Amino acid sequence: MTRSRYQEPIVVRKDLDFGLDQDDIPRYWLGGNPFRTRLFDAVQATFPDGERYFISSVRNFRERISNSTLLKAVKDFTMQEGQHGQVHTQFNERLRRQGINIDAFVRHTKRMCDGRLENYSAEYNVALTAALEHFTAMMADLFFAEKEMLEGADPRVRAMLAWHAIEEMEHKSVAYDVMQQVAGVGYLTRVAAMTHATGSFTLFTLVAPWYMLGMDGFSVSERIKLYRENLAWLAGPRKGMLGRLLPMIASYYRPGFHPEHLPSVHNYSAWLEAFERTGDTLVAAEAMYAAAA
Numbered sequence: 158m159t160r161s162r163y164q165e166p167i168v169v170r171k172d173l174d175f176g177l178d179q180d181d182i183p184r185y186w187l188g189g190n191p192f193r194t195r196l197f198d199a200v201q202a203t204f205p206d207g208e209r210y211f212i213s214s215v216r217n218f219r220e221r222i223s224n225s226t227l228l229k230a231v232k233d234f235t236m237q238e239g240q241h242g243q244v245h246t247q248f249n250e251r252l253r254r255q256g257i258n259i260d261a262f263v264r265h266t267k268r269m270c271d272g273r274l275e276n277y278s279a280e281y282n283v284a285l286t287a288a289l290e291h292f293t294a295m296m297a298d299l300f301f302a303e304k305e306m307l308e309g310a311d312p313r314v315r316a317m318l319a320w321h322a323i324e325e326m327e328h329k330s331v332a333y334d335v336m337q338q339v340a341g342v343g344y345l346t347r348v349a350a351m352t353h354a355t356g357s358f359t360l361f362t363l364v365a366p367w368y369m370l371g372m373d374g375f376s377v378s379e380r381i382k383l384y385r386e387n388l389a390w391l392a393g394p395r396k397g398m399l400g401r402l403l404p405m406i407a408s409y410y411r412p413g414f415h416p417e418h419l420p421s422v423h424n425y426s427a428w429l430e431a432f433e434r435t436g437d438t439l440v441a442a443e444a445m446y447a448a449a450a
Contacts, residue, residue, distance in 0.1 A: 164417045165425065167233040167327045171240060173438055175317045177247045184255060188309025191373065192366060192383040193390065197318075198252060199365035202262040204245040204321075207289070208238040210270035214286040215332050217279040218339045227334055234331040237324045244317060257372050262365070280340045284350035287332040288409065291351070291416060292358055294329040295405040297322030298422045299398065304449045306398070316442035323428050330416040344412060351409045359399065362391075424448035 176182075187194040212235050222228045252259045273282055300306045301322055307315055336342045370380050384391075394400040408414060424445045431437075431444035 164330060165327045165421055167230060167237065167331075168324075169233055169236040169240070170320070170324070170432075173240075173244065173320065175244065175247075175320075175438060176313045177244075177251055177317065179313070182251070182311050182313055186311035186314045187307070190309075190387070191370060191375070192387040195366040195369040195373070196362065196391070197314075198248075198257075199262065199369050200362065201245050201318075202249055202252065202259060202365075203266040203361070205242040205249065206263060206266040206270050208242040208245075210273065210282075211286045211290065211332065212238050213274055214279070214282040215335050218283060218335050221339050222335070224338070227331075227338065230328070230331045231335065234328040237328055241321055241324070244321075248314075248317065257369060261368075280336075280342050281346060281350060283332060283336045283340050284342045284346050285354060287336045287347070288351040288354035289358075290325070290329060290332045291406075291409055292354060293321075293325040294416065294419070295402055297325045298405070299401055301424060301445060301449060302422050304446060305396070307446070312439055312443065315446065316438045319428060319442035319445050320438050322422070323425065326421045326425060329419075333416050348410050351406065355406055362399070423450075 183189065185191050185194040187197060215231055215234065219228070219231060222231065249259045249263065273285065277285070301319060307318070310318075336347070367380055367384075370383060375383065389397055391397055392399045405419075408419070427448035428441045428445035432441035435441070
């Protein structure tokens with residue numbers, strides 16, 4: 158059976174201002190919830206060095222790419238990821254002003270990414286990048302398909318996340334195509350990398366907020382209470398973040414899988430139309446949120 162293919166054009170959007178330097182963004186910008194806010198903050202803190210790792214992993218094969226379409230996609234992917242790294246570095250500066258030891262998270266991510274580039278083969282690194290890119294595309298759908306996940310979020314932070322989500326959907330197949338067409342990575346390595354990525358992401362998602370909340374001054378007992386109160390939101394089998402990710406992760410294990418088999422989130426066009434009309438990421442994010450289920 159021939160599967161439908163879904164691929165949006167990759168558009169590089171530069172010099173966007175989300176107002177992240179404004180001091181009136183609430184410390185707990187996600188509905189006043191410390192746990193949910195710090196989970197997002199901790200994950201996004203990995204993005205600047207994580208994006209550089211993705212770029213390096215794909216660039217390792219640039220000289221071997223003969224297909225002009227794929228070569229241009231790699232160039233656009235690199236430019237989009239570079240922009241993501243810059244914006245999330247600005248967000249990390251905001252966390253530093255709050256007294257969060259953001260450098261500890263950055264050092265951990267850099268050490269991990271540098272270790273992968275040094276110790277793993279170029280083929281495994283691009284397979285791991287393709288798996289993690291699937292994660293970011295999945296999270297774009299998870300966070301924006303329905304209103305519930307980002308309900309009560311500060312509009313500026315939601316605008317940053319929406320823009321990042323849009324571009325992850327646009328370049329969702331680039332690393333995968335390099336992995337398959339150029340690096341020649343087979344099924345076993347592909348799924349081993351996804352298993353690795355899933356374990357690493359899940360562990361970080363569970364552990365990182367604990368340390369960040371400790372930096373906020375929450376005691377051990379207070380943090381345990383926050384985890385318990387947000388357990389269903391995080392890991393519930395139907396509505397929880399990790400529970401809703403599982404079917405999307407499972408799709409990656411299907412022989413013959415390709416990222417373009419998965420359609421973009423249903424309200425992608427709402428963001429795109431509003432941004433093309435206004436050039437304003439906050440307006441675009443609000444249009445996308447309004448169109449969410």
